[in-house]
Amino acid sequence: MEKNKGKHSTTWFFKWFLNNQVVTALLIVLLCLLIIFVFTKVSYLFTPVIEFVGIVGLPVIISGLLFYLLNPLVDWLEKKGITRVWGITILYILVVALISWGVVILIPQIQLQTRSLIQEWPNYWRVIEEKFTELLTNPLFEQFRTPLEKTANEIFDSIGQMVSTYSKNAFQGIGNIVGAVASIVVTVVTVPFLLFFLLKDGSKMLPYFTQFLPTKARKPITDVLLDINKQVASYITGQLTVAFAVAVMFIIGFSAIGLDYSVTLGVLAGFLNLIPYVGSALATVPAIVIGIVAGPKMLISVILVFIIEQTLEGRFVSPLVLGSKMEIHPVTIIFVLLTAGKLFGLIGVILGIPGYAAIKVVVTHFFAWYKQVSGLYDDDILEEQQKQES
Structure with missing residues (x-):
């Protein structure tokens, strides 16, 4: 019995197929690809999940970014003897004060400058084109005039098309403003709550999930x-x-x-x-x-x-x-x-x-x-x- 077992273990099929690490790895890759292929055929089953992720994705991402930014400060306050809840409360008060300052002072100034810049940008771009044309007429660039003019025209035409396309898409997307506003409202409402619990219990999440x-x-x-x-x-x-x-x-x-x-x-x-x-x-x-x-x-x-x-x-x-x-x-x-x-x-x-x-x-x-x-x-x-x- 043991002799037959030893003979079976040295057969070419066992040696080159069953006991081959490369073949095993290829089989694992093949199984993974097969699973992905099957999922693509039943993708409609995951439509509710995708829609749910689309709704909560932005608040979760923003909460995660703010968590990584504020968590070191909460940890520092905790080392100074302040509990995490009070530390988070202090940071929230500072953030609200900073946002209030931005809304009252900084944001109106940015809004005014941005509106003025958008209005004046065509004039700026027209002056750039004129200066570039003057540069091409300089005798020093005589031999490079033709390729430079061709390249410049292509660049200016591309930028013009981009601006035209952006404006067209912007007008076409006016109908989506309600959806965008709803998404922003959901984000503004949910981010503070998600961030609070991440800062408070973030260190407990990993042990909780790994216990399963x-x-x-x-x-x-x-x-x-x-x-x-x-x-x-x-x-x-x-x-x-x-x-x-x-x-x-x-x-x-x-x-x-x-x-x-x-x-x-x-x-x-x-x-x-x-x-x-x-x-x-x-x-x-x-x-x-x-x-x-x-x-x-x-x-x-x-x-x-x-x-x-x-x-x-x-x-x-x-x-x-x-x-x-x-x-x-x-x-x-x-x-x-x-x-x-x-x-x-x-x-x-x-x-x-x-x-x-x-x-x-x-x-x-x-x-x-x-x-x-x-x-x-x-x-x-x-x-x-x-x-x-x-």
Whole structure:
């Protein structure tokens, strides 16, 4: 009996198929793809779930962002001997006071400047076109005139089409204003309650959910979730703080040089700074356009403000706030931004990087587990252990 068993265990079918790690992995991938295919055929069953997520998605996202921003302050107050409930209450009072100040002072000024900027933007753009035409007539650019004119016409035509399309879509979307207002009302009403319970009982959520997991799976899944929380919290808190600092620096700088619409341009720069790498460049475009129209002196002043802001942000603000950055290559960040922006629009651009960081943590932990159980990376595991011992 044992002889037949040993003979069966060495057959080619068992060796190359049943006991093959690669084949097992391919079968798992095939099963996952099959499950996804079946779900696509019964997607109508998930329509209520998708609609529910669409309703509560925005309040949950905003509550999560505010939680990561305010939770360190609540923890700090708790260490000072103030209970979490009182700490949250103090922060709520400060936030309400800040919002009231913004509604009374800041928002009317931003609204006035934004309306004026939108009205004057066609004139600014017309002056830019005229100056560009004058530049092309300069004898120094004679040999480059034809390709530059072609490129400029294409750029101006594209921008014109974009503005026309945006205006058309805006008028067509007037019918959706009621739905948008309802969504905003739901968000404004629910966010304070969600945020309060997140700040109060956020630390209890992970133990509560992990108690339903099998005993052996609790520790590895807890480690993954804690690592994801650490990565996302550090990124969101750092980016929001840096964006606020950038907005303040630009408002002060543009106001100091006497640039029109300084508050609006500063707030826009802070918001765009949430987009890594690309945001800072986009924030300078309207300021440079206004500087060109105002004259060479103002243009030079705008460029100096941008250089000073970039120096302060790169040398002091970002290292102090962000500390050790996430280990994501800049090229990877660009690809993530392009892909997330194409799939999910503005929300994807803003949340693409923390989403990628969370996926990276899951994949890293899964691969570390697979290395241990597969037996295909014994040499790598031995080298890692030797490095840790040394």
